[in-house]
Amino acid sequence: DAGITQSPRHKVTETGTPVTLRCHQTENHRYMYWYRQDPGHGLRLIHYSYGVKDTDKGEVSDGYSVSRSKTEDFLLTLESATSSQTSVYFCAIRGDRGFSYEQYFGPGTRLTVT
């Protein structure tokens, strides 16, 4: 258990509204990631962070922005939600002990855009 929480766990919102998802970790890991999971696609990287205020885009970043003002929190914002952003969103951290640097995941947020 890497102490990762996500909020909210479920959200239903309307097209065009802004939405912010929060990822919180308690172990001061430097690297944090946001993924979306859709059937047939596995997990796809939206954005990631390699430190406070240091972020970069992943493969499906259009329509999403992120912020990381402190180590423990990584926020994902949908500026104007669309139905194509209906998905399950997972936050992850990169372990930084040993040599393998595996990822640990939060419980996920199920977002429905109507």
Add this chain to the structure above:
Amino acid sequence: AQSVTQLDSHVSVSEGTPVLLRCNYSSSYSPSLFWYVQHPNKGLQLLLKYTSAATLVKGINGFEAEFKKSETSFHLTKPSAHMSDAAEYFCVVSVSLPGTYKYIFGTGTRLKVLA
């Protein structure tokens, strides 16, 4: 460029029979490879990882995987399936670039275990 291919989107086995979930990878460097499991409506849990220490890797719940460089494969196996193994499994390769670390996921294999 790194990539990972899971060769089967669905696998069905009978309880008590062996499980084989296939994964091929492409990597310019010596890769780190992982298998994760996701039970229905749950998050992802690390099953096992390969980090070049040993080619046969043992994980949790009786799963193991063998890294074969000549075949660029990292297949997941279990000698005897249990009903609780029914889940989706993801093969992942890590990408290490200067100043950053990314992970590439396969599209997943859904394992069904028949009674």
